[in-house]
Amino acid sequence: xxxxxxxxxxxxxxxxxxxxxxxxxxxxxxxxxxxxxxxxxxxxxxxxxxxxxxxxxxxxxxxxxxxxxxxxxxxxxxxxxxxxxxxxxxxxxxxxxxxxxxxxxxxxxxxxxxxxxxxxxxxxxxxxxxxxxxxxxxxxxxxxxxxxxxxxxxxxxxxxxxxxxxxxxxxxxxxxxxxxxxxxxxxxxxxxxxxxxxxxxxxxxxxxxxxxxxxxxxxxxxxxxxxxxxxxxxxxxxxxxxxxxxxxxxxxxxxxxxxxxxxxxxxxxxxxxxxxxxxxxxxxxxxxxxxxxxxxxxxxxxxxxxxxxxxxxxxxxxxxxxxxxxxxxxxxxxxxxxxxxxxxxxxxxxxxxxxxxxxxxxxxxxxxxxxxxxxxxxxxxxxxxxxxxxxxxxxxxxx
Amino acid sequence: xxxxxxxxxxxxxxxxxxxxxxxxxxxxxxxxxxxxxxxxxxxxxxxxxxxxxxxxxxxxxxxxxxxxxxxxxxxxxxxxxxxxxxxxxxxxxxxxxxxxxxxxxxxxxxxxxxxxxxxxxxxxxxxxxxxxxxxxxxxxxxxxxxxxxxxxxxxxxxxxxxxxxxxxxxxxxxxxxxxxxxxxx
Numbered sequence: 244x245x246x247x248x249x250x251x252x253x254x255x256x257x258x259x260x261x262x263x264x265x266x267x268x269x270x271x272x273x274x275x276x277x278x279x280x281x282x283x284x285x286x287x288x289x290x291x292x293x294x295x296x297x298x299x300x301x302x303x304x305x306x307x308x309x310x311x312x313x314x315x316x317x318x319x320x321x322x323x324x325x326x327x328x329x330x331x332x333x334x335x336x337x338x339x340x341x342x343x344x345x346x347x348x349x350x351x352x353x354x355x356x357x358x359x360x361x362x363x364x365x366x367x368x369x370x371x372x373x374x375x376x377x378x379x380x381x382x383x384x385x386x387x388x389x390x391x392x393x394x395x396x397x398x399x400x401x402x403x404x405x406x407x408x409x410x411x412x413x414x415x416x417x418x419x420x421x422x423x424x425x426x427x428x429x430x431x432x433x434x435x436x437x438x439x440x441x442x443x444x445x446x447x448x449x450x451x452x453x454x455x456x457x458x459x460x461x462x463x464x465x466x467x468x469x470x471x472x473x474x475x476x477x478x479x480x481x482x483x484x485x486x487x488x489x490x491x492x493x494x495x496x497x498x499x500x501x502x503x504x505x506x507x508x509x510x511x512x513x514x515x516x517x518x519x520x521x522x523x524x525x526x527x528x529x530x531x532x533x534x535x536x537x538x539x540x541x542x543x544x545x546x547x548x549x550x551x552x553x554x555x556x557x558x559x560x561x562x563x564x565x566x567x568x569x570x571x572x573x574x575x576x577x578x579x580x581x582x583x584x585x586x587x588x589x590x591x592x593x594x595x596x597x598x599x600x601x602x603x604x605x606x607x608x609x610x611x612x613x614x615x616x617x618x619x620x621x622x623x624x625x626x627x628x629x630x631x632x633x634x635x636x637x638x639x640x641x642x
Numbered sequence: 643x644x645x646x647x648x649x650x651x652x653x654x655x656x657x658x659x660x661x662x663x664x665x666x667x668x669x670x671x672x673x674x675x676x677x678x679x680x681x682x683x684x685x686x687x688x689x690x691x692x693x694x695x696x697x698x699x700x701x702x703x704x705x706x707x708x709x710x711x712x713x714x715x716x717x718x719x720x721x722x723x724x725x726x727x728x729x730x731x732x733x734x735x736x737x738x739x740x741x742x743x744x745x746x747x748x749x750x751x752x753x754x755x756x757x758x759x760x761x762x763x764x765x766x767x768x769x770x771x772x773x774x775x776x777x778x779x780x781x782x783x784x785x786x787x788x789x790x791x792x793x794x795x796x797x798x799x800x801x802x803x804x805x806x807x808x809x810x811x812x813x814x815x816x817x818x819x820x821x822x823x824x825x826x827x
Contacts (some may be wrong), residue, residue, distance in 0.1 A: 313783070313784070314782075314783060314784040314785060314786065317784040317785065319769075319793055319794070321769075321794060322793065322794055483757070485687050485688060485729050486687070486756060486757045486758065487756075487757035487758045487760075488688060488689055488690060488756065488757070488758025488759075489758075499729060501729045501732075506732050572660075573660065573661070574661050574662070574663075576690075576691060576725050576735060576737070578690065578691075585690060587690060587691050587725075589691055589693045589723065589725070591695060599695075600693070600695045600696075602691070602693040604690065604691040604693075608761060608765075609758060609761060609762065611761065612757060612758060612760050612761050613757070641784060642784070
């Protein structure tokens with residue numbers, strides 16, 4: 244039996260518990276008196292990119308309320324890292340954002356190097372930049388593939404993206420031994436040096452990538468369906484983006500000029516000439532476009548890095564101890580611009596071999612904060628695309 | 643960036659050199675955070691990182707005036723560490739830390755000022771058990787809702803049934819004896 248309702252009831256502002264019994268009986272602006280429908284999208288939904296659930300309340304097709312629910316992949320990564328040595332958690336960082344293990348490694352190495360005041364040789368810095376920018380190409384290419392897949396273009400663009408990704412993963416495999424779980428960086432450098440053959444293969448990929456991007460963009464950028472599905476959908480204002488600590492392409496699509504490569508100038512990024520693309524609508528289409536433009540800038544960085552690559556030198560600082568590595572007591576917050584946003588590591592050292600506190604500032608975890616704000620009032624089919632454009636990886640969200 | 647502004651405006655805020663951060667009492671936290679955001683010189687509009695840290699009670703040697711040392715018990719505490727950056731002026735970080743006791747930890751929530759703290763505070767509540775007063779939606783976020791303990795605390799003991807045992811015996815029973823009193827309370 245349907246309980247009676249108060250005369251005026253505003254569904255959007257009413258505070259109702261998300262769990263436990265409740266009644267939805269509302270309707271504003273619709274004389275039919277239809278019911279609100281609460282559905283659970285996920286955790287095994289093909290387009291939630293992993294085990295992620297959204298508790299969505301729908302008024303017809305429109306989203307009235309949305310709460311993300313996650314933690315299905317939680318393994319308390321932070322506590323594991325607090326119970327192992329500093330170097331011991333390097334392979335675990337691969338498993339955070341398993342698309343971008345190189346940048347995860349770098350972020351962690353960067354924080355530890357800041358903590359223990361370790362210098363990185365020039366050649367290692369170049370290798371790191373090359374690997375990080377290749378990772379950015381992998382991540383953004385795949386993300387666009389997934390996002391278009393979420394739009395309903397099943398398969399084709401994703402396979403195109405995966406074809407290119409596999410070429411880069413071959414390089415990762417050649418230098419580190421693993422396609423995705425690279426475990427490549429070490430404190431003060433990288434684990435294995437690049438050979439001239441690797442460099443040749445990288446420059447071949449870099450030279451050919453623009454042609455792939457042109458082809459990819461020809462399929463997508465001017466595509467009428469993509470435009471009508473993405474433009475004006477999931478708009479995020481500049482003010483809310485800053486206030487909600489959104490970082491990465493999401494933030495820049497909303498029109499904020501903030502790229503940690505430019506702001507902190509970590510590593511050797513000040514040596515490269517590249518631009519930071521900025522969106523002006525803050526919708527899904529801008530987020531797509533920003534990623535395409537960022538890939539083109541990454542190619543520019545890669546070309547410069549390959550050109551300037553020092554022919555000799557150490558690839559790792561030989562003075563860093565591998566065993567019994569004890570940074571002096573203190574704390575540090577180190578951050579880099581990972582493809583998904585600001586990836587930071589907050590470390591507290593008590594002077595021992597294990598970090599006293601190890602915290603990951605995961606970009607896609609924090610970027611989910613405003614998922615509800617972007618989805619309210621949108622159609623349920625657009626929720627999938629909006630989530631796709633946030634670019635989450637559950638290994639990092641759940642940690 | 644003139645961080646001395648903070649100690650000038652809030653004399654109770656202490657600069658801690660070892661950790662390169664400001665120690666703020668929970669009574670002042672909201673005002674200090676609001677000042678960081680609204681001050682035109684600092685313009686800290688972006689809270690990058692919010693993390694909890696657990697410090698257990700420990701014995702510390704304190705030097706007396708006559709050169710002898712006495713052992714003092716330093717009580718344990720939980721703390722929340724905030725890292726602020728400025729997107730407008732591209733500067734930072736400013737680190738704040740707010741300490742609270744381990745028995746009844748309450749820290750005011752900065753979510754009404756910075757939405758970006760919403761999930762991070764929920765995570766700290768989930769893993770450390772610090773309650774954030776004024777948080778609009780303080781629920782567990784990574785652990786499941788029925789979970790009882792706070793797993794990131796340094797004195798956390800994992801429950802006996804972390805792996806399901808049809809007939810608990812030997813080691814498992816020994817282990818459960820060690821903290822039987824805790825689970826019954």
